[in-house]
Amino acid sequence: MVNHNLDGAVEKVIANSEFTLHENLVAGLRQLVIDGVLASGQRIPEAELCQRFGVSRTPLREALKVLGAQGLMQLRPNRGAIVTPLDPGDILPIFEVKGALERLIGLSAAERANDMDIDAMSALHLELGAALQKGDIRQYTELNYAFHKRLSQIPRNAHLRQSYDDLQQRIWRYRFLVNESFSRVADSFAEHEQIMIALRARTPLDLAARLESHNARTCEAMTDAARGAAQDPRFGAIA
Amino acid sequence: MVNHNLDGAVEKVIANSEFTLHENLVAGLRQLVIDGVLASGQRIPEAELCQRFGVSRTPLREALKVLGAQGLMQLRPNRGAIVTPLDPGDILPIFEVKGALERLIGLSAAERANDMDIDAMSALHLELGAALQKGDIRQYTELNYAFHKRLSQIPRNAHLRQSYDDLQQRIWRYRFLVNESFSRVADSFAEHEQIMIALRARTPLDLAARLESHNARTCEAMTDAARGAAQDPRFGAIA
DNA sequence: GCGTCGAAAAATGAATACAATCTTGCCTTG
């Protein structure tokens, strides 16, 4: 049998009783997919997951349906679910939409940001700088995610935040593509510098433009990396 | 007991064997919510829906979880699900995001539209004109939905199409707000005229600008209508 | 009369049981 390395993290998630079992299952499974523990294209064996999570098939399947509806898994009738395979061709479309939303985030955030927002962003920006100094690209990537997520909350538009987060999670699965390109990370940080300046200045058009530009460059870097890594096993065996 | 008027339409949906039972249930339930058959804030009685759809609670609950994750229903632990109440305060945020996506749709559609796309849009535009002539505002509203949906497909970006469709469905629940304002419908058609011109001319910036403007005006009209109809029972009893 | 407590009824959450479908492996057959 295949070892999925599910031990540890998951059980903790499930034990979190602040949320319902269903919510924990959805979050836990999503994490497994996004973190790549369940590989792209991999078959999802219900029985095994049930054992791991310590629940029966009923709640597990409810969670699978939710992830299926969100596009993270493909539910094939009578043939089980598979983790939606990563597709290099998806990178550009996702970034296109993400860029459109980031433009709105920029326009809106520049107008609605309060001091707490800017402090929080500044703190994240500092941490990003520290991660860059240390050359810890993995941590930089995670902080980068948090940076943009926090920014998306400034407009205080729940629909915007959710739509944006959806896209961020989709692209997050491809993050291994940039994990090693140090030069891009340095450029990225320089762009963040400009973003912070525009945010502090509260200039909507400028902030929006810088975000769009940052988005486009990140997209370019990922697309390039995908070209080079088309044979990467993480792009999914079964497809 | 309350009569939910579920007869008819639903059973047909379920009988559609091209899709799985689960898919039909999700689509059927969503339709009930979007069409207002299950009113805003209304409690969802599992047992009754099971009878109506002729299925057991297991697949029905799977569908409810999906709709809950999509924000159409609120799943309250141990207390059943309710249809997410309509909130006039949601109109503006939804339109903001929708506007950002329509801008992208415009930019992209102007570049990627082929003759078939433009023919299809022209046909819908003609139908819209006919509905306006007849004064059939209900039909106009439905065709308007189809018009924008078809437009969103022109960029051939699945992520864009899906994100946009999500938002369109959310706002569609508020459509009763414009069902009676004839003057707005006439204005709307005039704006569509300009949109078609820009689409045929394939001028990205112009098309994007006209779509954004159209979106903003529609938002304004709905917001106004919401102010006047704050007491409308459709805004949800329970809340 | 009003509020509170408590038991019965109803509804939800999860596990188990059953049915239908697919997969696997072996056997047959050309």
Place this chain on the structure above:
DNA sequence: CAAGGCAAGATTGTATTCATTTTTCGACGC
């Protein structure tokens, strides 16, 4: 030896059952 088919096992889909929680409603006390 290859191809097809059939039966056994495994897996998925749905129904049913059991456990837990909430709601209802009537009795009781203030």
